Amino acid sequence: MRILILGGTSFIGRAIAEAALTDGADVTLFGRGRTGTDLFPGTPRLTGDRDTGDYAALADGGWDAVVDVSGYVPRHVGQAMDALGSRAGRYLFVSSQAVYPRTGLVPDADEDTPRRPAERGTEEIHESTYGPLKVACEDDVLARYGERATFVRPGIVAGPYDNQNAFTYWARRAARTGPVALPGRPEQPVQVADSRDLARLVVRLLADDRPGAFNVNGPEAPVTLGDLVRSCARAAGAEIELVPVPPVDVHRHFPLVRPQEQWGTFTMSSARARAAGLTATPLERTARDVLSWDRDLGEPPLRRGYTPEEEREALAGRI
Incomplete structure (x- = not known):
């Protein structure tokens, strides 16, 4: 062809x-x-x-x-x-x-x-x-x-070579052991x-x-935002603690976090695509491959998500 x-x-x-x-x-x-x-x-x-x-x-x-x-x-x-x-x-x-x-x-x-x-x-x-x-x-x-x-x-x-950084942020962040600030609700659906x-x-x-x-969409089975971050941590062999923190306007487009009225955008059906041959790579494998690619690049600054200082302030309740 x-x-x-x-x-x-x-x-x-x-x-x-x-x-x-x-x-x-x-x-x-x-x-x-x-x-x-x-x-x-x-x-x-x-x-x-x-x-x-x-x-x-x-x-x-x-x-x-x-x-x-x-x-x-x-x-x-x-x-x-x-x-x-x-x-x-x-x-x-x-x-x-x-x-x-x-x-x-x-x-x-x-x-x-x-x-x-x-x-x-x-x-x-x-x-x-x-x-x-x-x-x-x-x-x-x-x-x-x-x-x-x-x-x-x-x-x-x-996946590797992602130029949007939404998943990359969580894969990189969950690879570090310790508390992880989540400016949203862990039970939020995500695809x-x-x-x-x-x-x-x-x-x-x-x-x-x-x-x-x-x-x-993926993965094949429904997952929550908390599930996704924990899957990223398992892929890296890290122990994390998810700490929900209040969302603020400046982080309205925080990677993968949506206000509740938009949760439906992460519950879309892919049944037609699966019937046509869509496969489903496990989240942990995607996370491992993204981490490997990201580390090979030297973990360049991301355009989305908290900076380390912002996350420290969020965990301390200052933002």
């Missing part, structure tokens, strides 16, 4: 490229050429830039399937589809569960849950526009490809999918030529 990946050298795209190559696919990568230039030797690369609309490199060639990891606003997918013309068989768009409402979701809500209204009036991406922009992207792909459109909607994704499970599903959906939308 000939697969074109739009954005395949960072995190999710990298995992998909590796899974596709392992499966024997003929992969072509399209991107800006700024990251991962040493990855996948011998794999053809096309250079362009979604931000400037430079898709000229896609003017020639044909592919059985396109995997779009890089589309965030309708212009991105529209220009990519225009450049490809009729030379792509299936268009698999990596969307997000942010297409669903943030509140009011019932447990096990599935892919038929009504989505948020599409956003076409801005390209500014933030909490209130990210999901609606993805809705607009989905609508445009469906309008162009119909039954040849596939949508993969992941929630939180974790985290391993990037490699997501990647294998993408390859399977393409091989099966399967249309439709698929929620991607």
Whole structure:
């Protein structure tokens, strides 16, 4: 199978490229050429830039399937589809569960849950526009490809090379023995999918030529936030004590912590994806692999979560 990946050298795209190559696919990568230039030797690369609309490199060639990891606003997918013309068989768009409402979701809500209204009036991406922009992207792909459109909607994704740091924060923090400040409730549900499970599903959906939308979450059995942090500690062989501390506005987007009215976003059903072949890597294995990768990098500063000083102040009740 000939697969074109739009954005395949960072995190999710990298995992998909590796899974596709392992499966024997003929992969072509399209991107800006700024990251991962040493990855996948011998794999053809096309250079362009979604931000400037430079898709000229896609003017020639044909592919059985396109995997779009890089589309965030309708212009991105529209220009990519225009450049490809009729030379792509299936268009698999990596969307997000942010297409669903943030509140009011019932447990096990599935892919038929009504989505948020599409956003076409801005390209500014933030909490209130990210999901609606993805809705607009989905609508445009469906309008162009119909039954040849596939949508993969992941929630939180974790694994080596993660550039979002949500799971990485807890894996790193739980590896240190002692009290761990949790600015939320340990019983909060949480869902985290391993990037490699997501990647294998993408390859399977393409091989099966399967249309439709698929929620991607993990692990297979329901877990709480407390369970997740303790799993990370076990993966590191650490003894920890979870200490719930009050959430504060400055940590509204604390890694994996949600206000109770948004807990439904972590109870989404992935039954359709599991029936299509979604695997479930155990949390402890994901944590071990993330810790190994993170340590190899030298544990660089994270953009999310407490700094050590902030955590000391939280544990002391000062914030």
